[in-house]
Amino acid sequence: MRMNRIYLRRAGKIMLKHTPDTEGIKRLPKGYLAAALRNLQGLGYTLSPALFRAVQKLTREDFEQLYYPLIADVKRMIGAHVNYAPVYPGFPEQVMQEDEAELYFNAMYHYYTWELPDVETAQRTPLEDQVKLKAIDLGSITEFRTLIRQLMEAKGSISAEDQKDIDAVIANTANEELDELLPPEIPFKENAGYVAASLLKHDKADVARISPYFKTATDVLRLAVAWSEGDVSLAAPTRFRKFKRRERRLLLGLLERCQTITEDMLRYKERWIRLGEILHPSEYKLRYKRCEEAFDILRNNKAFTTFNGSVELALQxxxxxxxxxxxxxxxxxxxxxxxxxxxxxxxxxxxxxxxxxxxxxxxxxxxxxxxxxxxxxxxxxxxxxxxxxxxxxxxxxxxxxxxxxxxxxxxxxxxxxxxxxxxxxSVQPSLGKVYIDERLKDYHVPFSQRSASKALHTLVRGSRIPMAEGNTIRFFCWWKEGEVDGTPTGRVDIDLSAVLYDHNWQYMEHISYTNLRSAQYQAAHSGDIVTAPYGASEFIDLHIPSMVEYGGRYVVATLHSFTGQPYCNLPECFTGWMMRKKPRSGEIYEPATVSNKIDVTADTQIAIPVILDLVERTVIWTDLSLTRDPFHVNNVEGNQKGMVIIGKAMTSLKKPDLYDLFTLHAKARGQLAVSPQQADTVFSVEQGVTPYHIEQIMAEYVV
Incomplete structure (x- = not known):
């Protein structure tokens, strides 16, 4: 089931254990499948024709084993696995129509008592928005392993969630089937270190299997860091684990095979000295002579001319x-x-x-x-x-x-x-006739996904996503306090805010717990909640036409941990947004209308998931975190200078785009076609290779 959860999240596909011959087997009752489809549709999903036909052949027992985990996984992906109870259940009308005194009294009542005020429950009409359903397709174990192998072969860094997925697949793959999963080469060495550490952790590695992945001393250092569950990017120091004798020999053996190890080790001198205290290279000085010599130079500060030092001297x-x-x-x-x-x-x-x-x-x-x-x-x-x-x-x-x-x-x-x-x-296989969607100019090439958050749809920072149909964008967040690794979080207050700027990035207004509604345009906050023992949620509605008419252009969406806990120390925290055509219909949180949902897990107190360009109707994917508050006040008002700089930077960011990358491939490997129907290979936003096929792009096109 864990493999299907990964496959569903990454590719929108699931695998069936088997599709039995239905002769002599009672077919799945139509009512079961009809009910399942209706439940999925309420979440914004359906089954593809291929998966529908395959599911029909399952027995009732096999179908139930597939269906219940599938529903649970879909709900978690879009944030529908929790209960949403904002301060004002009649949001947004209750907030827009309530008088100021009542809004103020309700807020103070909650701050003093930590109880939600007794607000009249509103009757809500059924959802009137028409939702385009997303189809879950039928996959295969071969396709799934190819996807994970592409992730390992990525020519750039991968995220923490990517690493967890790789580890889970390695753990659930039989030793004799690993050769089908593992690539012969892992070009990006952070990924190589993590893959090898995962193999070692699950007792599925030997020197012959992992040694081709290591060519430099820094490669070996990354392995030791990954094995110690540290930061393989080496941006932060790591407390190394106590390696067993055979593990020390493995690391020293890999290091001994590398070329010019001393200069490479000097790049991370202090870390190698700390690692050397654990590896004890002097115990093996006859067996690993080059290692002993290199550690001696590092420990005793012996003179050694480096390449970068020579270059700097020449330039000086x-x-x-x-x-x-x-x-x-x-x-x-x-x-x-x-x-x-x-x-x-x-x-x-x-x-x-x-x-x-x-x-x-x-x-x-x-x-x-x-x-x-x-x-x-x-x-x-x-x-x-x-x-x-x-x-x-x-x-x-x-x-x-x-x-x-x-x-x-x-x-x-x-x-x-x-x-x-x-x-x-040009040495890659022919692409035939190639169609390239011009909209791909708005999507950046994935080079580094190291710090990317887990999301329903993950993109590269700075990419611009067209807004779906609808004039109201509804942001939401949900969080919970409790215990993490046995440590109580204490009271947790997360604040959802949206700041409006004009086209010159001049501040206009903010919507937050300090300003629940605007008198200038249609925008409202669902009410501030300051404690969440059972989970808490906040919403913000922004009516795009009225904000543009007022002179607004950019909206920066932010989450602030008012009580100071880093997001990584919370049991759960996520944010997202919906596009609503009829925002006064349906529930406040309607899972089928969710455009994206992002898990917020960074070791920071401020998150900036997206920026909106209201004039161009685009969502600019930022997925950023601020590690400190410039004005030492953890709310949106105290962050204007930092917000403006980040906003200007992200909206003017010019990075290599997918249109340019795929055009280079077309020039080298094919001929341009004028439409997808005439093409053998399609690069587009909705079909063929899309910006969301990050694993495939990083492995097969950034070659």
Missing amino acids: YHQMWTALDLLAQRPGEFARRLAQLLRMTREPEFVVMAFGEVANQVSTPVLLQVKNHFARQREGQELRVFFPKGMIAKAWAVPNTQPELDEGSCREIVDLCEQTLIARF
């Missing part, structure tokens, strides 16, 4: 040819320093020429980012945006004060990257 003394010769040995580092080199020289053509000789050795993710960077050099971006490595989804933005580069040099580098990528992609 303006020895450009020496620097170029050195960087040609490490093309990836060359690519990352291109802009710096071009700004330092009066002869940029020689830098471009030198890079051209090694460009084919630079990884595809780096080439795509270099191409995008130089293509946009002269666009005059106000901010430079950085996403620091680590498990917390932070973003830093600084004023863009860098001088413009020579237009000719930028164009040459863009052409060079494009030619290199087309040549690389």
Whole structure:
């Protein structure tokens, strides 16, 4: 059942154990299947024709074993597994129509007593919105394992939820079937460290199986970190576990096989020293001589010339040819320093020429980012945006004060990257006739999903999603206090807020617990709840046309942990939004209308899941966390400066997009088609390879 839960969440498919020959077997009663379909439709789902036909062949007992976990999994995916009880059950009308004194009294009553005020229950009419159902399809074990293998083969970092899925699949795969699951190579070494650690944890690894994944000392360090349940990105220090003797020999054996280990170990000197205290390399100095020598240099601070030190020395003394010769040995580092080199020289053509000789050795993710960077050099971006490595989804933005580069040099580098990528992609199998949806320009290429939150539909930060039909967007959040790993959370108060800005990012108004409704446009908050022993929920309704008419454009949605607990220390906390055409009909929370639901689990107190562009009717996927409050007041009013900077940064973010990536593949491997019907391969928002096929894109197209 765990495998189907993963398959459903990642691909919208499930597997059946078997589809028996129905001869002599009593078929599933029609009433059972009809009731199941009605229940699924209430959640916004249905069965595909293939799955419908397969399910019909099941016995009643097999169907029940499939159906009940399926319903439970769908409910959890969209947030329908909990009870929603806002302060005002007649939201939004009750909030919009109640007088100020009553709103104030009810709020103070709750703050003083922690009990919800006695508010009249409103009668609600049935849901009038027409909902487009999402079909759950029939999958297979082969397709499922391919999906997980693609996740392992991703050319970028994967999320904590991705790692859990890989671990669960490894744990539930028989040893003799692992070769079908495991790829021969795992190019991104964070992923290699985690996969190998999972195999070791479940006693399914040996040196022959995992050694091809490790080529550098840092690869081995990541394995030790993953084995110790630490941060494989190495952005944060790890407390290493006490390794058994055979485990120490395995790590030292892998390290001994790597090339130039000393220089690589010096990159993380203090961590290697701490790890060495546990590995005891001196006990094996005759068997692992190179390891002993490297640890000796680290522990005793012996002189050792490093590559980066040599490059910095050459640049410091303006020895450009020496620097170029050195960087040609490490093309990836060359690519990352291109802009710096071009700004330092009066002869940029020689830098471009030198890079051209090694460009084919630079990884595809780096080439795509270099191409995008130089293509946009002269666009005059106000901010430079950085996403620091680590498990917390932070973003830093600084004023863009860098001088413009020579237009000719930028164009040459863009052409060079494009030619290199087309040549690389051309050796892949033909795509035939290819249709590429122009809307893919709004979706970014997935390079790093390390800090991505678990969501109903996960995207790359900065991507823009068209809003579904409807004029009202309804945000929701739900959280619960209790115990986590035996530690009580205490009282937990999570606040849902929405801040409105104009097209110049000038603050206009906010909707939050301090301002339950707007007098300028149609917007309302369902009421502040300050404790959640049995779970609590808050909602915000935003009527888009009235906000645009008022002059608003951007809305920043935020969650604040008012009582100070990090989200990772809560039993459960999630947020999401619905698009409603008839917001006064149906329940406040209608599962079938949920556009997306995001689990909030970061080690922070402030989360920014999305930003809305009301004029373009797009949802900008941000999935960000703030690690500290600039003004030390944990509510939306105290965060305006930080919100504006992040808002400007995310709405102006220019990253490599999927349209450009797939166009390069089409040039290299196929011919463009004018419509999906005429194409052998389709790249689109709704069909074929979509922006939500992140595993497939990272494994097969960022090659």
